[in-house]
Amino acid sequence: MKEQNQQVERTPLGEQCFPFACHPGVACFTRCCRGVDLDLYPFDIIELKKGLGIGSEQIMRNHTRLSRGANPYFPTVKLKLVECGQEFVCPFLGEQGCSVYHHRMGACRTYPLERAVDRRIERGRAADCYFLTKHSYCLGHYEDQQVNVRQWLRSQRLAEHNMMNELWTEVDTILRTNPFKGEGSGGPTQQLVFMACYNIDGFRNFVLEHGVLESLSIAGRQRRCYQRDDKELLKFALEWVKHLLGGPSFLGRR
Ligand code: SF4
Ligand code: SF4
Numbered sequence: 001m002k003e004q005n006q007q008v009e010r011t012p013l014g015e016q017c018f019p020f021a022c023h024p025g026v027a028c029f030t031r032c033c034r035g036v037d038l039d040l041y042p043f044d045i046i047e048l049k050k051g052l053g054i055g056s057e058q059i060m061r062n063h064t065r066l067s068r069g070a071n072p073y074f075p076t077v078k079l080k081l082v083e084c085g086q087e088f089v090c091p092f093l094g095e096q097g098c099s100v101y102h103h104r105m106g107a108c109r110t111y112p113l114e115r116a117v118d119r120r121i122e123r124g125r126a127a128d129c130y131f132l133t134k135h136s137y138c139l140g141h142y143e144d145q146q147v148n149v150r151q152w153l154r155s156q157r158l159a160e161h162n163m164m165n166e167l168w169t170e171v172d173t174i175l176r177t178n179p180f181k182g183e184g185s186g187g188p189t190q191q192l193v194f195m196a197c198y199n200i201d202g203f204r205n206f207v208l209e210h211g212v213l214e215s216l217s218i219a220g221r222q223r224r225c226y227q228r229d230d231k232e233l234l235k236f237a238l239e240w241v242k243h244l245l246g247g248p249s250f251l252g253r254r
Pocket of ligand 2 (some may be wrong): 021022023027028029030031032033109137138139140154
């Protein structure tokens with residue numbers, strides 16, 4: 001989680017414990033939800049669908065904006081803040097705190113940690129390490145509770161987010177090699193890839209309309225699963241994107 005124009009201390013972490021707790025009793029409660037600069041990953045949209053009870057297209061249209069980020073060949077999806085008095089705040093911030101708490105984004109769960117991922121896909125599996133990030137306004141760092149990385153990840157239920165984000169990292173790594181070539185930014189392939197990653201409802205319709213599953217070696221039971229399970233369909237979508245862009249993929253033609 002980042003905030004614009006803020007000085008942040010970062011300390012690499014191993015097994016050691018660090019002091020941190022976040023709860024409604026801290027004087028800075030919800031301070032980090034104001035003026036936040038937050039990237040959204042494909043699995044965040046799947047979770048927000050559950051938390052908000054609306055479709056992926058509506059989430060993308062109402063709550064996100066596109067920005068030019070670290071990858072010059074693919075847009076970065078950012079949370080779109082809403083104006084509230086003198087400031088801009090997360091659209092999901094309610095009077096009692098986070099209104100999508102159980103489905104909040106991976107970055108909100110991860111703070112005060114920051115995850116770094118080794119992108120070398122020849123390793124087979126992404127390797128990660130963690131930093132402790134300390135914003136001057138965050139008083140959670142002065143609470144008595146001591147935790148280590150493993151305990152924090154478990155308490156915030158981050159295993160699923162991290163597993164899904166590793167799949168996204170593999171795709172993002174390919175997207176950084178300009179796989180669209182002559183089509184350039186915003187061309188039909190990029191639009192298709194963007195839909196597969198960020199608009200799961202649109203991708204489901206696309207798959208059904210174009211007989212994508214039938215053209216691949218996908219078992220009937222798995223195909224039915226994709227029709228009702230967004231997370232499973234997103235796993236397929238990310239694999240399908242690698243297949244489409246000529247990257248390493250286990251999908252094979254019939
Ligand atoms: S999703 Fe919730 S925790 Fe995350 S910035 Fe928004 S209000 Fe805060
Ligand atoms: S303790 Fe830190 S993470 Fe928790 S509400 Fe305060 S600023 Fe946000």
